[in-house]
Amino acid sequence: MDYNINLLHIGKLDTRIKYVLPPEVTWHHVSPSECAEIPDRVRKKILPGFEVILLEEEISEIFEMESVIDPYSLVLCHEKDVNLSIEFVGLIGRKMGFVIDDAMANDFFRRLPQRFFGGQYGAKMHTNEMDISRRFVKDISFDGNRCVSMEGDFGKNWSSLVTWRYNVPLNKGEPLELWLEYTKDESVDIRLVVRSVISGSRNDLSFTWIFENELKNPDETMLVEDNGVRTLLAFSLQVKGKGRINVGNLHYRYSHLGFGVLKTGGSKRQDASKEEIVSFFDPMDRKPPLCVYFSGYRTAEGFEAYNMMKALGAPFLLLADPRLEGGAFYMGSKEYEEQIKAIIRSTLDNLGFTGQQLILSGISMGSTGALYYSPDFLPYQVIVGKPLTNLGSIAYNEKYHRPGGFPTSLDVLKGIAGGIGPEQIKKGNDIFWDKFDSADFSNTRFAISYMREDDYDRTGYEDLVNHLSPKEITIYGKGMTGRHNDNTAGVVEWFKSRFVRVFMDSFNRNST
Known part of the structure; x- marks a missing residue:
């Protein structure tokens, strides 16, 4: 870094x-x-x-x-x-x-x-990278790739239950922050043990961190720092007591030492399952509109489109979903979704703006966030590229039309609908459309760039038009030839040009 x-x-x-x-x-x-x-x-x-x-x-x-x-x-x-x-x-x-x-x-x-420092980087160790000790466990089940559920009598003394298979480098002068997704019974105690081994040695232990209170309090940071040399970090989860524990992804990120998450000024919120939404707000000139951008699917954790939104010159809010492999489409528990709405609402309040001074935007997975939360704010405009609306159908396509192309779609569907069967496929679609159809979009405009041969959500654009057409709503559509990922550069150029047009026509401001 x-x-x-x-x-x-x-x-x-x-x-x-x-x-x-x-x-x-x-x-x-x-x-x-x-x-x-x-x-x-x-x-x-x-x-x-x-x-x-x-x-x-x-x-x-x-x-x-x-x-x-x-x-x-x-x-x-x-x-x-x-x-x-x-x-x-x-x-x-x-x-x-x-x-x-x-x-x-x-x-x-x-x-x-x-x-x-101006950079940002984060990654995670997934549930398929865990080795689980079966010594005390009587029941193990996998909730897709979201978490591993384990139940047992773990005893009165600390014992290692989970060991992550791979080590993480800790470079000199580059502190890391850790974050673990988990839920557990109150009768179970847990702690995260991190051991650093000097790089190049077999067993030359440099330092050990034990995080227990930090796991209980989401406001406390699990921070690991080098001891003057480059080391490799090994992680294990120790438990004691009796009951059930569910363990999800273990995240690690370059730390700003309390001055921001991922970026200086970045922040995060989480629900009871420790699932996070991270955000970054730049007030720019504090003049309308506020441009909210939902990041797309990212296996490396961080905020997308910072330079693009910065160049527009208007206040902007970046949102990113670090769950699962590269994001869970900004949908989740009621508490999780309320956190997203609270972030947007507090940013509007900070600027003194109304919904008619708000633009929600995103590309691909980010389009789902922009569209899904549009009924909550009735923004002046929604600008999306490669829209993904039918999360049930996207998961269905994984089995029948795009095998192995996007397996995370199955985890997303299971998370919002409780399964991946025919009923859940329909429910996964209905969750989005029931909310979308409940809104009065009479003062909202939609600008949508879509791929004509989209292999993720084949009818996403058509369905949006059909659901909006009974109402008197302005829709700007731009079709491009290709599958979902065939012309991202073209979609991004259209996306930027749409912002520039809205700025000039509706907010009397020019943009670079």
């Missing part, structure tokens, strides 16, 4: 000698009088973009460069109990900035690269 970052210090004096800075941090100093010139210098690439903009006092000239301050990059480091103007506090809030106590400065700056 590239941890090199640029820091812009604004102040009357250059105070870099005050801080202990890692070698990955490049320090740039300007005086307050130069703030007005910075936007032009950044646009002309005389100055780089800055991951961190550091102030040590309130500087009124900072407002002159507000347009080039990225969210989550503004850091005010000063002594406690310093009075700040309402206007300056407002700027910190608008830019999602951070206020750091001067007494904690050196500890904060020592790990600055890990907190503010």
Whole structure:
């Protein structure tokens, strides 16, 4: 991971000698009088973009460069109990900035690269990568690839129940965050044991982490850090007590050390089964519309289309579904779906926007999210590419028309409908359409790019038109020749052009 970052210090004096800075941090100093010139210098690439903009006092000239301050990059480091103007506090809030106590400065700056690096990466170890000890287990069942259910009398002492088959590298200076999907009976206690072995050795144990309380409290982070050398991590789940435990994916991600999930500023919510929805909000110029983008199917965890949405210039919210192999189509338990709605609703409230200042969007799996949650917000427009609406039919096609092409569709169907038989196939379709048909879309426009020979959802576009046509609704359709994954580049170009058109025609704004 590239941890090199640029820091812009604004102040009357250059105070870099005050801080202990890692070698990955490049320090740039300007005086307050130069703030007005910075936007032009950044646009002309005389100055780089800055991951961190550091102030040590309130500087009124900072407002002159507000347009080039990225969210989550503004850091005010000063002594406690310093009075700040309402206007300056407002700027910190608008830019999602951070206020750091001067007494904690050196500890904060020592790990600055890990907190503010621009990359993102996450992955997971799946249920088919578990080795299960049968010593105490009387019953084992697999809920597809979602989780493994185990019941038994595990005894009064800690015993290893699950060992993950593969090791994960832990590189020097690259901390990892862990997240385990699980549910269990209260009579069962669990803890995650992580052992690091020095790379290249057979059994030279470097360090061991034991996470117990962190598993119980979703607000606590399971964090593993190197001990100065590259190591390999081995994972096992220990249990004691008597009852049932269900274990799903074990996620690991490059950590921002409390300053965001996957990206600096990223956040997450989860339901009772520890199934997550992750989000990233960039307020941009805080002018309508808010553009919500649901990420598509991704085996590597992270946010999709960041650069594309950033280039549009309007406030945007990225959502990603890290469940199963590459996502579970943003549908799940009632609590899970309420979390997604709460994220969108709170973002609208933050901006002071209404549903008519909202655009929901997504491509492929992301189209399902945009369409499925459109009845909850009645947005101004829904923009989707390669729509997937009939989740039951997609699973049916896995057996009869596309064997081995997308087996995750069976897990998705089982998760939302309880099985993969004929009744569940119908139910998987009906769950979407019953909700979709309940909405009054009289003030919503739909822009849909579809593949004419789509082999995932063969009738997705046709069904959307049929369900919307009885109502007075505007639909913009664009058909392209090919199967589902044959012309993604063409769909993306259409997708961007549709946003630009809506911006110009409906919100009086231009976009790059």
